[in-house]
Amino acid sequence: MRSLATYLVEILEANGVDTIFGIPGVHTVDLYRGLENSRIRHVTPRHEQGAGFMADGYARVTGKPGVCFIITGPGMTNIVTAMGQAYGDSIPMLVISSVNPVGEMGSGRGHLHELKNQSALVREVSAFSHTILDIHAVEPALARAFSLFAAGRPRPVHIEIPVGLLNSDASFMPAARRFALPQPPAPCPDTGVQIASRLSAAMRPLIVAGGGAIGAASAIRSLAERLGAPVVMTVNARGIVPGDHPLAVPLTGDSAAVMKLLQESDATLALGTEFGPTDFADRLPASGRLPGWLARADLDAEQLMRGLRADLPLLADARLTAEAVLEALPEGSPATAGAAIARAARHEVETAMNPVLSAGLQMLDLLVQTRPDAIVVGDSTQPVYAGCTAFGAPRPASFFCSATGFGTLGYALPAAIGAALGAPDRPVFGVIGDGGLQFTIAEMACATEAKTTIRLIVWNNRGYSEIKSYMINAGVPPVGVDIYTPDFEPIARGFGWRYRKVSSIGDFATAIASPSIHNEVIEIDEAPFTASVAGAGE
Incomplete structure (x- = not known):
């Protein structure tokens, strides 16, 4: 039997999808049955938020939609933050999820993974959310999504399918085909x-x-x-x-x-x-x-x-x-x-920057001078704020971050994984703070599993330094910002990554100049690094 899930995967493959990010669950196993005989690669993050961020990074470097298979309920609440970032930045993302069977949706009886109205929740961070209630609706819903990605303002699209429908017989449906999509509008x-x-x-x-x-x-x-x-x-x-x-x-x-x-x-x-x-x-x-x-x-x-x-x-x-x-x-x-x-x-802008931001900007400049084909993926952290202020990337889609728009934390690591999978022949650098990394640090395991070669630059100021400064300047006692900072070296090695620590701009130059065929953490100690940059400029 050719199930609806298999039919759906065939349509995705016919329309150029080669990678899917997701975590299998009891409500999505039939989607994975559909993947069995396809050429699509599946990547397993450690959290559905990571799946969304990976899809985001993949979409930015390939220009194709990042696709996710997500489980009902907690899977969808987990990915909503990533969808919010992609929505704010107009990134094409296709999230296909299960939902409770018809008759259980919104019943309030407490079925497994039951939400009051899953589609309504996700609709706020998507161009549209569509519930499939009939096999014939699958192709039109996907065509609508790909049409938006091709000719409209690209944003996340959510399509949910009731669990009981995924394994229904779709043998009578025609062969999957590539959609004839509209062209974007031109001026007269x-x-x-x-x-x-x-x-x-x-x-x-x-x-x-x-x-x-x-x-x-x-x-x-x-x-x-x-x-x-x-x-x-x-x-x-x-x-x-x-x-x-x-x-x-x-x-x-x-x-x-x-x-x-x-x-x-x-x-x-x-x-x-x-x-x-x-x-x-x-x-x-x-x-x-x-x-x-x-x-x-x-x-x-x-x-x-x-x-x-x-x-x-x-x-x-x-x-x-x-x-x-x-x-x-x-x-x-x-x-x-x-x-x-x-x-x-x-x-005017560069000369007005404070020493920390100036050091971060010089770090980014040195990175692309040394690795002009690099993709730099940033989090909400001080060097990235400097990059947002005055960094000139050498080519399009080679610098992107989560520090504008929705402004989430923890983005850089999983988005760098997605970028590395989408552009395997280019060096990929993630730039993240010690606080932000702790949001998604488990995705280091996914990078090892996916055999990427990411270099993750960890800007360590031992806490939420930017927020601490903001609180002090606003006359607010700095509560909750001096967080515990772990020792990243054994953590990195435990995930199968290499590790090195640098405290000067010279050490950083040496680190990024050396070739790498492994995932690697480059930890930067903010205070001595900033001092070394200031000293080099005197």
Whole structure:
């Protein structure tokens, strides 16, 4: 018999799914029966939150949806945090779960894993949550999800299937097929001409790129060079223009320099960005306009009406928009001072950083200078905050983190595992604090099992140092932030990882320059490391 679960796996495989993250349970065993004869790789995390973070990292480096098989009830409550992060960052994630049988759902009688309304819970962190009640509904539900990933604003999708339906007979259903998916919307030709005319006539043209513009990197770089326009990149957009490019402005946070760029530009093109408060430190108005002319292109019609109001809002794909504007631009050398403006903005931000953040930024810069093809996955920790403020990644989707948007902790380790599985030929570095690592430290076992070669940089300040400083500055007694810090060396070795501790920028340079074919923890002692960076600059 060909079961519904087998049929579902066949559809996934036909549509390019090659990896699934999940933890088998009594309610999902039939899904695993479906995996038996497929070519799909299964990866077992140690917690469903880890599954979601792994799917997130995998999706960011491959551009394909990260797929999870999750059990009813506690499995879904565990993965909700990861879905929230992916929702905030517009990451394609497909979560397929079981749910109690029809008649038991929401009965209140206390069935195993029973939730009052599982779909309603998950709906708040997903583009949609769909309950399958009939075999014929499986293909349309999956097609709807893949259509969103292909042509809409990608966000997590949840599909739940009652336990009793998973093993029902689907032999009569047709062979699985690859979906014919819609293409993302393009701007009409005269719109490209209109934007090109505005930008080419501007004295201070500006481009703002968000995570939705990752696929437009080549066109954006050419457009910037043709115009001489600085490119402000949000955290998820870093690398669209390489950090060492004269027109790159990889600055966010509380940067007055970025706000000055926005305020003084007489024509701005924003591509795939929500102008999010965590990228612009709540300095932008909840609604309002810039002094100059603004065009915004986004795949989300509602998002175009949130935050900064555009003179020309476009429901269009970022790449197709950038290419249309580039095609309409006249040839010729730009007469703007864009490179000087970008350089001044970067200098202003970098010189104002405190010693700890400056040390973290120099660490990241050294990492990509030594390993230019590296993928750097960050948590909510001080070097990553420095990276969000002023780190210029060398290529798109090579620096991402959980420090903006939803802002969870424990992300870097499992997301790095997902990235390493999605891009096995590239070096992957996770950057995480000693406190954040304790959220998901068990996933070190998954990395060993999956045979990845991750290097996990642990920034050790023995507690929740950033929150402690925030509490002190706010006049709040620092309670609950001086947590116990374990000895990471035996823990790392116990999970089959290599370990080394560094206390200076020179030791760090040696550590990352050496080749590695094993998972490795590189622990950095914050205080002496920061002092060594300051000393090296004197």
